[in-house]
Amino acid sequence: MSAGLWNYMFEGLLVTLQLTIFGAILGLVFAFAAGLARLSGNKLLRGMGFAYTEAFRGLSALVVLFWLIFVLPTVFGVQLAPLFAGVLALSLNIGAYGAEVVRGAVRAVPQGQIEAAIALNFTPWQRMRKVILPQAVVAMIPSFSNNLIELLKATALVSVVFLSDLTFGAQLVRASTGNTAGTFGLLLVAYGLIALVFTTLMRLLERRAAASLGRTVPPGMIARIFRRTEASA
Incomplete structure (x- = not known):
């Protein structure tokens, strides 16, 4: 490919990374807000968390994206920057799945430890x-890792609204070269x-x-394969 075509791909890669990273950060905010709201003793907060999650x-992330890009300007007169609209649509979608991860991990903390904290006069906060x-977050990370990869794959949806992500750049290259x-x-x-890098980081x-709690995490699949290979050599 020519230098110009490589630029399409590189610029698209940067947009995809921005969508993934900022979408993950904002999605994490939504996930913790909704997940903890569903555990609240306040009925209003529980209802809001339930409504958002469900x-x-x-809803399809693509439909939410269409609303943010096309409906908001037409009906409400609100025009969002395309990149922000993409981040918001993806984060709202992935945050709803993350909220269930947060709720499940918090509820999985042994009740005895919570009772011990109450006995020590700890406030709810x-x-x-x-x-x-600290314990729940360790349990959340593997599921959040899966959500992050799902978010990465979902970024390709923004190419439908002509946001120049990696997929859109590839379409331009294909149209220019004919090499599908x-x-x-x-x-x-x-x-x-990209998914491999994110998975490794997670x-x-x-x-x-886990180490901050004095725990160990079993080695990943690749590490186990290498260890078995070394052992049989």
Whole structure:
């Protein structure tokens, strides 16, 4: 490919990374807000958390993106920047799935430890910050890792609204070169490599979080394969 075509791919890669990283950060905010709201003793907060979770788990991220890009300007006169609209649509969708991860992980913390914290006169905030969340976060990371990869794959949806992500850049390259198999083969490799990097980073984060609690995380599949190979050599 010429330098100009490589630029299409590189610029698209940057947009895809921005969508993934900022979508993950904002999705994490939505996930913790909704997940903890569903555990609240306040009925209003529980209802809001339930409504958000069920609504955005059932809605297509593409439909939400269409609303943010096309409906808001027409009906409400609100025009969002395309990149922000993409981040918001993806984060609302992935945050709803993450909320269930947060809720499940918090509820999985042994009740005895919570009772011990109550016996030590910890306030509800202290119990959450010092006892519950440190343990729950370690349990959340593997599921969040899966959600992150799902978010990465979902970024390709923004190419439908002509936001120049990696998939859109590949379409431009294919249109210029006519090489469909080669272009989309390269696209598959690119997404696979990005996913591998994110998975590795999340695995390292999981190990670090577990180590802070004095725990160990079993080695990943690749590490196990290498160990078995070394043992049989």
